[in-house]
Amino acid sequence: MNLLLALGAAFQAFCTYLGQLGELASETVRSVFAGRVRLGLTLQQISHIGFGSQMVVIVTGMFTGAVFTAQTFFQFARLNMESAVGPVISVAMCRELGPVLTGLMVAGRVGAAMSAELGTMKVTQQIDALRALAVHPVDYLVVPRALAMLVSVPLLVGECIFFGILASYLVATQVLGVGSSYFLMNMYKFTEAEDIFMGVIKGFIFAVIIVLISCREGLHARDGAVGVGRATTEAVVICSLAVLISNFFLTMFLNIFFPAGV
């Protein structure tokens, strides 16, 4: 009985959480369509999110591409299929690794910063001060971050894919001895525009997931510094899990429109 009650309470909390995310999303969309967009703040956020996250995304993409190439090469070499390394890496980077790694890195770097900043503003009454000054917190805090994420994350995904494949090419041809023309020819042959579309679409969706969860956590922070710490941790954990779980469903869904290997 107690277990049932606990499960019921957890389910109710989950539904409430989804409801709060939905409410935040709807308020954000309405605010954008009502033209309450602060261009200066949006550009500032693009600089912070997009420009500021480049290094971490590039390094992550490059080393994942490099290590994935080495492992794939070691296994494929047993089957004399070394030249298939290029397409495997490029398709994997475009469809899965690029968007997921970018999503995880942005969740860690940007999601944490967003929830900490908004959480601190909440517990020090700065958000109440905004409201008291007749400024809606969604207009001033969430909309610029949401727009900046929608612009930045797909570009960061593209960057992660590009540098992942570049590192793969360098490791395969310069370290492992795969012929450059084999690598490139097979990569071009088996990588379609749909693979890149899929990565970019995932980037957009991960951007929405990360900004909504991080802002929701920040805007609901309470209990002072402890509460801000809790909100930040939860933002990173929930964003990371949401990226990984939604990635599976997105892959299955998007594969209907962009089937792999056809």
Next chain:
Amino acid sequence: MAAEPMIDVRDLVQRIGGQEILRGFSLPVMRGETLVLLGRSGGGKSVFLRHLIGLMKPISGRILVEGEDITGYSERQLEAVRRKVGMVFQDGALFDSMTVAENVAFPLRERGERDGAVVARKVNETLALVNMTGHEHKMPVNLSGGMRKRVALARAIVSPPEVILYDEPTAGLDPIVSDSINRLIRRMQRQLHVTSIVVTHDMVSCYHVADRVALLNAGRVYFYGTVEELKQSRDPVIRDFVDGRSDEAD
């Protein structure tokens, strides 16, 4: 015919964490007066203040601002009401990513003022009014408690409001800084002719600034009258508060 109150609070009920903070709280505030709401710490004074601009929604009761019932207003509908009201938060609630000047300029910019020269002139004038000239480029973290409250007041009045709400304006300040804040509240009333509501438990501040006083006790208005009536009251609850007596033994 008696004048209509500028703000009229009727039978407000609020519960926080299972505890009933306000139990049918009613209070009229007349236009142009400075009303001081006294009460013990944690008694619901700040909670009451937050209801006046919709930062909290009551469980029941009504809040009328210039005859308009704002109780059920949405966040967007409340924006028009909030433009008429300036609020000075207990700790200032200054935006810590902005300088003093940017904090004070914020309401002007948000209300559409794009001319940098006009913004700078108004910011300078307002900072001069609260004796904060020369601190324009400081960050809030580098200000003392009294200075933060002055800047918060400057931010509240830079786009002249009809009502100013002060949440514990002298709490945590030394007597001299408290006195300067009290004088500032009086000066705001003289120069801007605003209606002010001051929430405090500081009797010195109360005597200095009040036109009318209300005492909050057990979630309701226990006393409502002038400073003189408060001083002359023989009611034990009022006397204990005014004279600062607790019923605990040494």
